[in-house]
Amino acid sequence: MTDPVARKYAELRARIGEHLRPGEAFAAAIWVTRATSRPSAGEVARRELGPRQLLESIAGEAVGIEQASTGPDSYGEDRGPRPGSLAAQLDAFVSQPTIARALALTDSRLIAFEKTAVIRPRRSLLQKAADFAKNRPNDEPLGPLAPRWECPRRALIAASLHGGRIHLSFGDGSTLPLVTPEALAHHFAAAV
Known part of the structure; x- marks a missing residue:
């Protein structure tokens, strides 16, 4: 697989697959961060x-x-979602705008994952600069993911894209905007 985006998505899908229940079907996944309100x-x-x-x-x-x-x-x-709502629960998990979380949609659940700590040798600044200059993403494999939040799939009723943000709407009336790369967000929104 030569397309780096497709390769990274395949890694993400495989890591999420490690946490699916027997018979549960993967639908889509995206990386998200908190959308700041400033x-x-x-x-x-x-x-x-x-x-x-x-x-x-x-x-x-x-x-x-x-x-x-x-x-x-x-x-x-916006002052944020109402306390106790599904959007507020997910917002509490995705509380730091600088840390990306994986959001997976299956046929039965919406699951939020975080990366677990993996000790890897440090790459030099020159190696990182060379990758950046060649417009090449980090070649390190995706480490393990840990599920940290979930809700029933039927609780997520809509997802729409606006200006680099995906807006999730839940059945309890709450909504949450999250920043995400648009390349994969269209597939996620269509899967909802």
């Missing part, structure tokens, strides 16, 4: 430099008010 610099600029905010600023200066309803409280950011 607005990007571009979003802040669009909100702060929009016509409404400029008018508020001019009006505020005219009457001597330093700030008029702009700033972090006006961004309308």
